[in-house]
Amino acid sequence: MTDELSVVGKRMKRTDSLAKVTGEALYTADLKLPRMLHAKVLRSPHAHARILNIDAGKALRLPGVKAVVTAADGHGINWGVFKYTQDHPMMAIDRVRYIGEDVAGVAAVDEETALEALDLIEVDYEPLPAVFDPFEAMKEGAPLIHEQYARNINVHVHIDVGDIEEGFAKAYLVKEDTFDAAGEAYSTLEPYAVVAHYHSGYLDLWMPNASAHVRAKALSNLLKLPLNKVRVRHINVGGHFGSRSEVSPGDFVTALLSMKTGRPVKLLLTREENATCTRQVHAINATIKTGVNRDGTITAKQFKVIYDGGAYSSTGPIATSIPYYVYEEAYRLPNVRYDGYRVITNKGIRGMYGCHGRAFLAGNEMQMDTIARELGMDPMEIRLKNGLTAGEQTATGSVIRSGGLEEPIRRAAEKSGWKDIKEDRSLGKGKGMGCIAIMCGFPMGFRSGSACYVKVNDDGQVTVVTGVIDTGMGNESMVIQIAAEVLGVPVEDVNLVNADSEVTNLDPGAYSQAAAFVGANAVKRACEDAKSKILAFAADKLKHPAEDLDLKDRMVVSKTDPAKSVPMRFIVREAFFKGTPITGTGAFMPDIDFQREWVKNPYGQMAGTFSYGCSVAEVCVDRETGQIAVPRFTAAHDCGTPINPMAVEGQIEGSIHQAGMAVLMEETRWSDGHLLNPDLLEYKVPLACDMPHIETVIVCSNDPEGPFGAKEGGLTARMNSYSAVTCAVQSALGVPLTHLPLTPDRLLKAIGAGKTGGEK
């Protein structure tokens, strides 16, 4: 299909790349506004304490300090993604619940003065007993961190489909295992930053975010400002991965300081603050029970999963659900019960993550391998047997509209030479396969859809206005390609105005892999709308039926008669003359069940479509040192159609890095409430030299509704590459692996425990 296209489906340098690699692209920290002040935040040194008094008098008297704000400057409104999770005051009111929590903000003429002022703010704390482990936190008598969450259980997601008792009863083989994974850090290269500028009743803001509209709405609520007075503006974002999803305390503090001083204020978090005081990734403990028939068909699954949520809800209901959903979207589960518990602890807040759920997902896949081995099946065969196909429904009732697991599995197996990869325990060589499906979008109410405006300018060039945001994955380049394709112009003729809450219309943002399927669909429709107007004008001018006309190379051309053509700009100018300039609008709302709710009603259509992927890792384990080498990694991803194959490959490669190699080393380490590695030296993000040789395979299922058949581009590897690596290590060693990441010390323990029949 892409053969007939000029721009879509072609390998091209992303439109944002040059500015980013040359350093020309501006990020929030680069912004300088006239009279701008600099902010710093006073943070809680206690994991849990009552605030008895805050005295900022001395700080305010320090020359150069222009304002101090505390919770008293706000409206006492708690933030929560859902009504039932509104528990985070953004600045502590009378209680702090983790080390690093925002207590007060200072704006001063420079950062040094602001820092000096922090030392002059006097806070009286009464320390309270704290709890750091979710299992301890759930015990009777544990310190209660929020009154409303009994036993500190913040969210309980309960899903029950079919009859698991019957499913297990009729199973030929039943396995139950518990897997544990440390939390992770997003490690965005851009530490969090905010610039707020309150003027003439308007609050303009720049910050790394995942949706200008969602951020503006949250701030309008928290600050009690009308939504049209809060404007989140476009700025480059240096990494997201889930970390920039929600309104941040920094937004609130900086906005208050700007409103109080009437001057622009900039807040830059340090790397340490970014790691400790912005939301990071859940540690997870997953108990997985699986029943299968003699032929490997899953008969029942039961899950109990504990998520260490830190001090506040964040995206809790979503984070407590997603690992399960991406699993049920991949495999046929006739009987299943899922109980996910997110538990509050006195640690930094945990949120959603692009690679979320490794204990659960890698655990399921490792267990599936153990089952396959006992049944004498190839790990690929058992996955093929249980993989969902197009037309089927997931356990909770989502119809799979395109793709399915089979094609990615077969293509990954073929590319990697799966059947021929030698497993040799004596040499520590193993291979592993990981599969997953990903929703393209999920229910976000009326924000689940996207709308786009396009105008064609008097020189025949195009301006596209869309809420689609690019947090690094290439969404901007993607929608430019789509507009160029539809309107028959080169990509350099398309200007993009995006991710600005004032100028653009609603869009689901970068939360749920919706940009290609939803946002780009709206862009395509808006461009088609403009195109139909151009063709109608041209039909009149050329005296030729519009149905036979098309746009190509900046020209209106006949599909059948090469003599019939006219430059597009002539038509556009004529439209101006007639008082009907060429504009287009387009919107797309995916077919989702809006009765669905994460906790109250977890059933119905989750997303408009799903992507599918399969990864294959080859490993070589040093049994004496526990060190793991990954010489080769293959990933097949069904993105429907690649808008830009090079960008899809880049996403897959990044995913292998962030999940596949990370599972060997990435973990947040704690000493009670203190994060021990809030830096990029001791938090081990894999380096270029640690990466395997990568083979990527793009599978094209051509989604019937996706723009040019497209679905999301690359996230499956983010949620299955750790499974491929852990399965490969398990196959290389022949011992169960229950603790992630697979650092060499953990691996030697697992080898030792394997000799004595399992790790305790």
Next chain:
Amino acid sequence: MILPRFAFHKASSIDEALALHKEFAGNALYLSGGTDLVPRIKLRLAKPEALIDLKGIKTLETVEQDDRWIRIGAMATISDLMKNPLVAEYVPVFQASLESTSCETLQMRGTIGGNLLQNTRCLFYNQSEFWRKSKGFCLKVGGEKCNAVPGAAVCLANYCSDNAAALLTVNAEINVAGPEGQRQLPLGDLFSGKAGRPFTLKPGEILTHVLIPKKKTRGGYEKLRLRGSVDYPLLGVALSSGNEAVRLAVGAVGPRPYVFDMAGWEEQSLHDVIAQAKATARPAPNTVVETAYRRDMIPIFIERLAKRLAGEAK
């Protein structure tokens, strides 16, 4: 994290540097590449009134040789030394340790003098002032407790120079210039063995040169780390043999590198030195892997390195 204010002076001679140090009454620190010191100042682990930059002292950048010594200026960068033919020819152990030091960009910045004088490290110590204050100050910053090992009477921070371990196996010496003149001492005497204050240098003294005996050696260095680059060692093992002696050094498992002489290459000597090394090392739970693991890797790393070198010799 921003730097606090301090005075900055760039010295163009050793005498000038010493005079500046005197001027600030000891509340000044010497700066070379800054890859250890600048992050320490950002974390407020050091709060100097002034920094005295030694990079302007051109005589400290050179590598010279005479009949007895290869004489390396302390300001020579890791990267320059890696490319130096004398290093490759005479001290392969040093070549290997230089190559495994940090990463390419920092190798271009960091100097050998600064690398040897890097402070000891601990997950509970290399943290911001906010972090350390809220945790309660530890022994190394004058507090009353060890946060890594509750109840420990002394600081257990780790000395992490890859190159110190390597240079100790070839009997390197150092030149030091101070207010009271110059002195030459064995590299091993630089280390106090105390993690809190790891070096024996007197106030104001400058490490000016590293001297390596100009004798051909065979040797190698093996480093345990989680990633292929950047990381400090979790364990470093250096081994060299000259005409008569075989010498082993084990680093990053205590406040200084530990040096052991081996009787020879045979199995029994290896066995003995491994037992000694394992008994002497003092790894503590202050890194990202478990202490027992680091201890368990000592025999494996020594044995593998020894066998590799013995194999190369054949």
